[in-house]
Amino acid sequence: MNPSVYPVAIFFAAIFTNNILLTNYLGMCSFLSVSREIKTSLGLGAAVIFVMAVTSALNWIVYEYILIPLDLTYLRYIVFIIVIAAFVQIVEMIIERVSETLYAALGIFLPLITVNCAILGASLFMVIRQYNFLSSFMYGFGSGIGWSIAILAMAGIRQKLKNAKIPRGLEGAGITLIITGMMALAFIGFTGMIKIS
Amino acid sequence: MFPVTTLLISVGAITAVSTFLAILMVIADATIANYGEVKIKINDDKELTVDGGRPLLSTLMGEGIFIPSACGGRGSCGLCKVKVTSGAGQYLPTELPWISEEERAENIRLSCQVKVKNDLEIWIPEELFYVKEFKAKVARIRDLTHDIKEITLKLVEPPEIQYKAGQFIQLQIPEYELTEEPVYRAYSMSSCPCKRDTVELEIRYVPNGISTTYIHKYLKEGDDVIFNGPYGEFYLRNTERDIVFIAGGSGMAPIKSILLDMAEKGINRKAMYFFGARSKRDLFLVEEMHEIEKKLPNFRFIPALSAPLPEDNWEGETGLITDVVDKYLESGDNVEAYLCGSPGMIDACVKVLTANGVPEELIYYDKFG
Ligand SMILES: Cc1cc2nc3c(=O)[nH]c(=O)nc-3n(C[C@H](O)[C@H](O)[C@H](O)COP(=O)(O)OP(=O)(O)OC[C@H]3O[C@@H](n4cnc5c(N)ncnc54)[C@H](O)[C@@H]3O)c2cc1C
Ligand code: FES
Numbered sequence: 001m002n003p004s005v006y007p008v009a010i011f012f013a014a015i016f017t018n019n020i021l022l023t024n025y026l027g028m029c030s031f032l033s034v035s036r037e038i039k040t041s042l043g044l045g046a047a048v049i050f051v052m053a054v055t056s057a058l059n060w061i062v063y064e065y066i067l068i069p070l071d072l073t074y075l076r077y078i079v080f081i082i083v084i085a086a087f088v089q090i091v092e093m094i095i096e097r098v099s100e101t102l103y104a105a106l107g108i109f110l111p112l113i114t115v116n117c118a119i120l121g122a123s124l125f126m127v128i129r130q131y132n133f134l135s136s137f138m139y140g141f142g143s144g145i146g147w148s149i150a151i152l153a154m155a156g157i158r159q160k161l162k163n164a165k166i167p168r169g170l171e172g173a174g175i176t177l178i179i180t181g182m183m184a185l186a187f188i189g190f191t192g193m194i195k196i197s
Numbered sequence: 198m199f200p201v202t203t204l205l206i207s208v209g210a211i212t213a214v215s216t217f218l219a220i221l222m223v224i225a226d227a228t229i230a231n232y233g234e235v236k237i238k239i240n241d242d243k244e245l246t247v248d249g250g251r252p253l254l255s256t257l258m259g260e261g262i263f264i265p266s267a268c269g270g271r272g273s274c275g276l277c278k279v280k281v282t283s284g285a286g287q288y289l290p291t292e293l294p295w296i297s298e299e300e301r302a303e304n305i306r307l308s309c310q311v312k313v314k315n316d317l318e319i320w321i322p323e324e325l326f327y328v329k330e331f332k333a334k335v336a337r338i339r340d341l342t343h344d345i346k347e348i349t350l351k352l353v354e355p356p357e358i359q360y361k362a363g364q365f366i367q368l369q370i371p372e373y374e375l376t377e378e379p380v381y382r383a384y385s386m387s388s389c390p391c392k393r394d395t396v397e398l399e400i401r402y403v404p405n406g407i408s409t410t411y412i413h414k415y416l417k418e419g420d421d422v423i424f425n426g427p428y429g430e431f432y433l434r435n436t437e438r439d440i441v442f443i444a445g446g447s448g449m450a451p452i453k454s455i456l457l458d459m460a461e462k463g464i465n466r467k468a469m470y471f472f473g474a475r476s477k478r479d480l481f482l483v484e485e486m487h488e489i490e491k492k493l494p495n496f497r498f499i500p501a502l503s504a505p506l507p508e509d510n511w512e513g514e515t516g517l518i519t520d521v522v523d524k525y526l527e528s529g530d531n532v533e534a535y536l537c538g539s540p541g542m543i544d545a546c547v548k549v550l551t552a553n554g555v556p557e558e559l560i561y562y563d564k565f566g
Contacts, residue, residue, distance in 0.1 A: 066210065071203075078211060082214060090222065100286045100287055104289050108289055
């Protein structure tokens, strides 16, 4: 593939063929608990897109310029987590200070996603797959969008489910997991459209 | 590379990254998240100066003002409502499920979600100034009837409570078989407010009820309990009018408290107390009521049974409580009424009272719904 279109391919692959939630099953906890309403899912989705894109880029810089030169790549788990946590915290503070509207729409979801494993997952994948800076950013950005699409779809389905008769033992997380599985199967249909390593 | 050097480098690198971020956070906390001193004006009267940056609920608690809250500020109980007329900004998505249209128009907010960032103007009911959280020990549990227990609580911290006879508290039921998180239920105090260090409750068993099952089946003497209060508008008004009390079942509790208070203070207004029960086994504290009749010559206790059993040998009033009230009440013009019990009983009694000329605004009640 032409290297210049590579980041764009990664972007789309992260949304469809390699959706972080539906193919890697990452970020399930907030996905299960917040997917009850479309409006809140939208807020959380936006927060995930933003945080994933920026932390992937930040962690790439930290990895490339601190961990690799010092030969400390095995510390990436700890370092990535610290960077993500600090970033999320500071962004929350800033948003709360500068814009009430933005805080109401996005800020209150930030603490929820500090510990979202999809975000750490995105940073780790970019390392494993040896992306460059732009690709990492695009990968984080795309994964965020992919995650948001999945949670939005789920919220839509769950709003319909409110009126459905569900066997008692399956209510809540049970039926949500089954539906997630079906959505994942549907996403397999995208396989082969874009190939990334 | 020599292992020790590796060790030093890795420790050094982690430390450096963490230190850098920690310094960044400290700076952010001191600048971005520092809202400085903020003034909270309460009821256009009191003014508090507090450090900004924390939720309103905990900020007020820090100042000794206790807003009812059952979830500890997680935004999942909807109890911590406070009217905020200026400074709170717009509603957060976490508040909206709890706030009705009318409440929105009145600027009612969830105080655990509103952050104190700038000067606020808030309105809270006067009596909340006296509301506190109490730790207490169960001193005694006694059966009043087959389904009503009297619980005596000895206060531990703070050691005394100040309230108006007729008010209620919110008792915390810890998590157990029937509930995954602590719940709060309202119970009227039945003891005399003059006894500052104890609180008595009369609690009727509700089949499968979360709180009453706990109290009737699990609570033991010596147990620790937590409650907060006092709350409520159900207390004796200071007038010269004749008084009609009507209660059924555990509705006895607040009225007993009011009567004990009247006896203690020598308030000898003309008063009638109608107490409705099915049969004799649902009747309780009759002796205590007759004791009060001796202390207050103008007071009369009138128990009525709706379905007395043959073995009851009942010679008192029979029939529905509404009919008995109707029979005794000559004119409602100079009467104020205090009712306590199930919503159905209260609605029926309000009808009878107003039909007899008792002004509707002088009928006070607590619905135990
Ligand atoms: C101001 C005030 C003062 C009060 N004072 C007293 C007092 O002095 N003494 C007293 O005994 N009580 C008093 N109460 C009532 C008390 O607060 C409780 O409501 C009562 O004890 C029942 O609580 P519970 O947790 O046991 O029942 P809950 O668990 O709340 O259930 C109550 C009833 O509803 C049913 N129920 C619960 N959930 C559902 C559901 N989802 N679907 C269908 N049915 C359901 C239960 O089976 C039960 O019959 C007072 C109430 C108020 C508001
Ligand atoms: S304290 Fe429970 S909602 Fe605010």
